[in-house]
Amino acid sequence: MRVKRWGTPDSLAVANQQVLYDVDGAGVAYITLNRPEKHNALSVPMRERITELVAAADADDDVRVVVFRGNGKSFCSGNEINEEWGQRRPHERRRTLDVGYRYGADMAWGRLGFSQAISRSDKVTIAQLHGYCAAAAYFMIACKCDLVVAARDSRIGALEARFLGPAGAAASVHINRILGMKAARRTGFTAKPMSGTEAYDLGLVYRCVPAEELAPTTRRIAGEIAARPAGALDFLVARLRAAEGLMDTSVPAITGLLVSHFLQPAPEELDFWRTARQVGVGGALDADKARKGAADPRAGKEPGS
Amino acid sequence: MIDVKVADWVGTVQVPDFAALTRYDAAFAWELRDTVVALADDSEVKVIVLRADGGDFAPDVPDASPPADRSATWRRVFAGAKGLYQSLAFCKKVVVTEVDGACRGAGSALVLCSDLTVAAETSSFGSPFMTTPEANFVLAALTMRLNRAKAWAVTGDVLDAVRAEEVGLVNQVVPGTALRAEVDALAARVTAMPLDGVTMSKMLLQAVLDAHGVGRDFDLATHYAARRRRAEETEAGPR
Numbered sequence: 001m002r003v004k005r006w007g008t009p010d011s012l013a014v015a016n017q018q019v020l021y022d023v024d025g026a027g028v029a030y031i032t033l034n035r036p037e038k039h040n041a042l043s044v045p046m047r048e049r050i051t052e053l054v055a056a057a058d059a060d061d062d063v064r065v066v067v068f069r070g071n072g073k074s075f076c077s078g079n080e081i082n083e084e085w086g087q088r089r090p091h092e093r094r095r096t097l098d099v100g101y102r103y104g105a106d107m108a109w110g111r112l113g114f115s116q117a118i119s120r121s122d123k124v125t126i127a128q129l130h131g132y133c134a135a136a137a138y139f140m141i142a143c144k145c146d147l148v149v150a151a152r153d154s155r156i157g158a159l160e161a162r163f164l165g166p167a168g169a170a171a172s173v174h175i176n177r178i179l180g181m182k183a184a185r186r187t188g189f190t191a192k193p194m195s196g197t198e199a200y201d202l203g204l205v206y207r208c209v210p211a212e213e214l215a216p217t218t219r220r221i222a223g224e225i226a227a228r229p230a231g232a233l234d235f236l237v238a239r240l241r242a243a244e245g246l247m248d249t250s251v252p253a254i255t256g257l258l259v260s261h262f263l264q265p266a267p268e269e270l271d272f273w274r275t276a277r278q279v280g281v282g283g284a285l286d287a288d289k290a291r292k293g294a295a296d297p298r299a300g301k302e303p304g305s
Numbered sequence: 306m307i308d309v310k311v312a313d314w315v316g317t318v319q320v321p322d323f324a325a326l327t328r329y330d331a332a333f334a335w336e337l338r339d340t341v342v343a344l345a346d347d348s349e350v351k352v353i354v355l356r357a358d359g360g361d362f363a364p365d366v367p368d369a370s371p372p373a374d375r376s377a378t379w380r381r382v383f384a385g386a387k388g389l390y391q392s393l394a395f396c397k398k399v400v401v402t403e404v405d406g407a408c409r410g411a412g413s414a415l416v417l418c419s420d421l422t423v424a425a426e427t428s429s430f431g432s433p434f435m436t437t438p439e440a441n442f443v444l445a446a447l448t449m450r451l452n453r454a455k456a457w458a459v460t461g462d463v464l465d466a467v468r469a470e471e472v473g474l475v476n477q478v479v480p481g482t483a484l485r486a487e488v489d490a491l492a493a494r495v496t497a498m499p500l501d502g503v504t505m506s507k508m509l510l511q512a513v514l515d516a517h518g519v520g521r522d523f524d525l526a527t528h529y530a531a532r533r534r535r536a537e538e539t540e541a542g543p544r
Contacts (some may be wrong), residue, residue, distance in 0.1 A: 146456070147452070147460075174451065177450065202450075203453050204452055205452075206460075221460070234539075237459070239438070246522050247517065247518045249451065
């Protein structure tokens, strides 16, 4: 029995062009997000392709370091949320928890998922950030990589928290370990992005440079690491992966998934999805900025009513 | 080789340097371990200071390598629950490291196991994870935050004193001429705490560290050492 490949016919057809892969002669593999017209938003097939490419890099003895980067204005705006990929059956008003759980466990949050492919890679992983690094790109790629190199004016964070809830950003073990608990909660509960400079000060970013120096700096760092003896690098990566396992940094944030699921009928999310469907995600984010705050379901009701 | 002095609630352990630990000198390590345990058991001691008077806290040992076999001595002295590093990390008294000059290999493992660190302006810190597989990465992640600890390990970066203070690896950076006086002053402040308060706090801290995975990372030292030996077999001397 074959496992279903999720996605629309279009998104399945173009995934190979939307995620590029090449290996230089220095032992560095580059996974390049190439959907610039959508700020490299990740469709389901794009995430599946990244998972497969990381597995290919892991199996390649010539690859020592894997760099994640994006073409266009941004590194990545997160998951494509304006996409029907089979998450909802026609007769259902919203996606079922059953399908939502597959989305969460296999692709987003869980032990077998997309982010695990990065965080448990056998290679040293580097995220090269510019422009927006938002939502899933923040906590499923950047925060899962070993090193982050960022342009100073990057905008990094859980921008989705304002309409999908802050659980992933505030409660994920690895983000708390990387940023510290206060900063993790601030990124979740305010959805305010960090600049590259601030992310450096908080410990997420290893090197923060002007945008024009980003690519050469990342290439130099990746090359220097790749030049270390292979056995030594293998040992260090295995050492880190074991310790990260002990620290439970890969604990599935199932609570985040549940919070997202139960927020689906909330006024903010319904408004957001409706607007996104009409004018795109960018328009929905602009509309969200105009909103003064979360709707209070008790507003207008008399006490005790 | 190990000079010990107890005065005013402070037990000071003074050696030329701690590089002998990076060289896996078992006799030195066991004597140091016994000294730490004895001071911890001394009801006249609240603070243990680890001090090197040779200019460098722990200079680099370029050809350092863990013992080739899984010897009982290595397990007992370096990797075991009663070995040196766990005796320090789970010590029931406050441990202070006084770092001058180079701090490499096992020296950085000592810093990670200690409660407080004061460093001279000219000091510098290399990652211990290549030379010293018993070094505790979880302690590094809790001390410096996860990504900084990972970068320290995989890049081979040496942190100068200012950066070490910025990332939280050391508490205080002072001029080299003032180092000893500042450490003595810090130790004196800790001695103002009640003895049982210090001991109870350290016992509680042990449970907290274990909850975060510190003890489990120590438990895997044998596994890490085996991986490192395999790396050495892959190529002559992984550095």
